[in-house]
Amino acid sequence: MIPYDMTADDAGDRLANFEKELLVLPAVKSYLLPAFHLAQERLDWLPPESIVVISSHLRIPLSEVYATATAYSELRLEKPQYGAWYMCTGVACEAAGAQRLIDAVDIAPEKLGRIDCQFLCSLAPVCTDHHGKILGRLTADRVRAFFMEDIGD
Amino acid sequence: MTIQHTFLEAIRQESRRQPISKLFIHKGTCGMATDIVSVCEELGIIDMAMSLNAEIIETSCDGRCWAAPSVTVQKIDDAGAAYSRRFDRIDLGIDLEEFNKVLDLTTVHNVFDDGVTGLASRFGQLDGSLLAAVELGAYSVAEKVFLQDQKTILSKIETSKLSGRGGAHFPTGLKWKLAAQNAGPRYLVVNAEEGEPGVFKDRHLLEADPHRLIEGILICCYAVGVEKAFVYVNGQAHKAIESLLTALDQAKNYGILGSEFLPEEMSVDIEVRAGAGGYVCGEESVILNSIEGERPVPRFKPPFATDQGLWGMPTVINNVETLAAVTTLWQDSPPPTKLVSLSGNVTRPGVYEVPADGTLSWNGFLLSAGAELETVPALLLGGPSGIFLPRDKFEERIEMKNIGAGGIFVLSPESSVREITNALAGYNERESCGECTPCREGTIRLTKLLQQETVDLEKVEELIEVMEEASLCMLGGMAGRPVKSAIENFPATWISVDR
Structure with missing residues (x-):
């Protein structure tokens, strides 16, 4: 939106x-x-x-x-960046290489935010795309492919 | 009372099992996150199933998150018995010949029945309709319970020794009794906030079997004399909210929430409220403030919610799993089980229902989930307020009191206990609501102390003691718990200040 x-x-x-x-x-x-x-x-x-x-x-x-x-962390009081993605950096996602993924994909920092937990730890590492869709078991290639698709949109 | 039996029986008649093949597509959050829709399309298995006249059913994750994307084929024979076979990780390929054979009604049964019972027994088995849920037993316990008086039910809950599954393990029967003895109006608040990183079992329960929760709510409302219930769901759990709202609509439309099913003079209104983030929003008094429209901060206790909860009236606050577990108490030998969320260094992470009566060891559980024990240095039990369980304690039995809300993270040889501890401390600092000084300032100082190269462990312990004693709620009170546990179990990780 x-x-x-x-x-x-x-x-x-x-x-x-x-x-x-x-x-x-x-x-x-x-x-x-x-x-x-x-x-x-x-x-x-x-x-x-x-x-x-x-x-x-x-x-x-x-x-x-x-x-x-x-007082609510999920309410946005500042205008968000349109099209931002969010990488989960919870314990399970960190252990599964969330930081390595962030480093591996060359994306502007404002386009790739971080969240504490996406609560899908069983499919770590996980991120949420700009439509709010959760993507699990990510690899750097998969994230890059998603971003290319996103730019294509 | 006879009318009630006829009522539920009529619903069952509508969905009586016919010999048929069914293809269940596990389209819960796990399936969607692993592109189940496009994987099925690429493999052409839906067309294949339709050509064999199989019924296509979109269902939830069955708790075996590791298997996503997955589909299950179920066949029901002439006698009404069901046989099922699951095809896991179909993104990596599927044996189409085997798939065809299993699906084809004319072949002999070469499939097996999982035989899963208990709280998770309907996970991945339902098509999102009330009929399917009723067919598999939904509301049958409430139907029986409504024939008993409230005193008998309260006594049953108390003697069952059911305790809160949100992590605090307060006796459920006592909580209900305390609220019931106060003058009404009384409220029920279902805590479905589940904001603790590493815990995802309530989401699965809500997505997979929302009617089990509604049934638990109805039993509680009848026993305690509640007319208004709120279900406070984590705002990010979109699929869980959608599933619950759909189930509530169905329950209303079929009369489950009306006089056709409920005992005489009982009426109940169930409202769903979405939260908006913050670990502290899972704290029960914070939820009360949030529902009332106040700032989401904890309240002083006492008074306790059973005396003065929502709008100062007696209120029962129960976790989703606790209320769902109520529906299992009238079985012949109710299993004292707990849903746990398993992640990390295991082959099969997901939601498990484990016996929590001391009959299963950690070793046994981890092996069943595909862990290679020699590569697991420790477990983190319970997230930001949890404890580390080192490998030399894996012989210990799983007990309810040790597993908190049920989050289990399996460490790998590469995991750094110190880094994880620091990350959890940082999380608690960010999530502190700031209402009380011990937590607001304490979590900041704790993070700073832990980030030093040489850590003043004495100071850390003193600070944790103050936070435990003086914080307003358990976020501050238990923020030091993983730190204490890490220091105790992995002393070599820390270089202490030489005094």
């Missing part, structure tokens, strides 16, 4: 659509995390505008909404 960009032509429409869907959620505090998920699903991150909209709908002070969002 292309991350929401407030300067893009479709920014107004995307935010309005998100707000429309948000209104379906009950306006009670308990729905704060589901509201965050909805924003991230639709906009790919939590831009400041989305925090304002959530605060208003759930009637929670803006500072509290923001503070809570910062």
Whole structure:
């Protein structure tokens, strides 16, 4: 998904659509995390505008909404790099050569992030592609092939 | 009560076994991560199966993650008996002649029945429908249990000695009883956060057999008097969430969650909530805050959740596996088993159901998973709050109290205990929620101390003691556990400061 960009032509429409869907959620505090998920699903991150909209709908002070969002490691408060991949660097993946894979594939660092565990340790080493698809039992050749395909897309 | 029997029986009638060949394609997270779809296409096995009139069934991983991508052929004979044969690692090739022979209903049975029983018995056997689950026994325990009164059920859970499978091993019967004796409304929270690196058994359970969890939830809600249950699932476990939501829809549509199946005056609403990361989000009081819309930080205890949990009301918090295990307690001799997630230096990593009553040794288990024992210097049991088990202790028996949530990483000769310990310390530092000082500051200092070339072990031990005593939750309290275990079992790894 292309991350929401407030300067893009479709920014107004995307935010309005998100707000429309948000209104379906009950306006009670308990729905704060589901509201965050909805924003991230639709906009790919939590831009400041989305925090304002959530605060208003759930009637929670803006500072509290923001503070809570910062406490979840999977919520993105900065616009993500489009098309980034994530290599798992958990114990099993490290042992299976995750770092060697990162070194072996010549990819810009911002295009290949790291995550602590993808919870598929039985198929280590593992990474997640830019569509969120998990790829297991990786080799350097396989990662390079995926990236070539990705660029081809 | 007779109506309930008729109700479930009607579902069973709808799916009565017919003589047929079935091709199960293991399309769980493991299969998808190893390109099962394109591998099947390349091999042409789906077309082949269809030409033999086999039913094609998309199913989950059966726990044998090492075999992915894999398919299973099942034949059901005239007497309704099932025989199955799995084809492993089909990305490396498949014996098409053998595949054809096994699939062809006209050939004699040359396949075997795995005979798997227990918690994982339906893994990789279901097609995602409620009918298939019911046919293989889903909801049959609840059907019987609903004929008993709540007191009898609570007593049964207590005498079964079932304990929490999330790692803390608190007696489940006592927890239910404590919540039941407080005035309602009462809540149930299912902890499916599973944010501990190296543990993936709950995801498999949710993907493979979500109806087992729902059945466990219904039994708990009936016994404790709960009307609202939340299932708090790790936000990254997309397939598990999808599988659970589908199963809940099916249960609603078939009336399993309604008055047709539930005892009189019982009603229950089950809501799924996705988490958003953080190891600390698996801590039970953090989940309560998260569901309420508060910051995900731990609460002071006491009060305990059974007295004052969600919105200050009595709340039972159980791990996914604990509730699933409830459905096995009414068998003739319920197996005290534990699901474990095995990874690392073994030929067959995956999800295993092991006896956890001291009847199996680590040696025996590791050999069954294809480990070459002489190449295994140690095991890491339980991830960032776990312990190292060195090879000279592999003769010991597997017991529930030693395996935490069930994450088992097998080290190789190339593994560095020190590097792994430092990595775990770094993980705990990053994951600390910052709510209490001993954990927030302690994890930072611990990481720094461990990174020194010569480590001040005395200082490390003092720091760990403070973190154990004073941290608000078990993330801080147990962050020093792998460090202590590494120092104790591998003293030569550390060059201590000369005092």
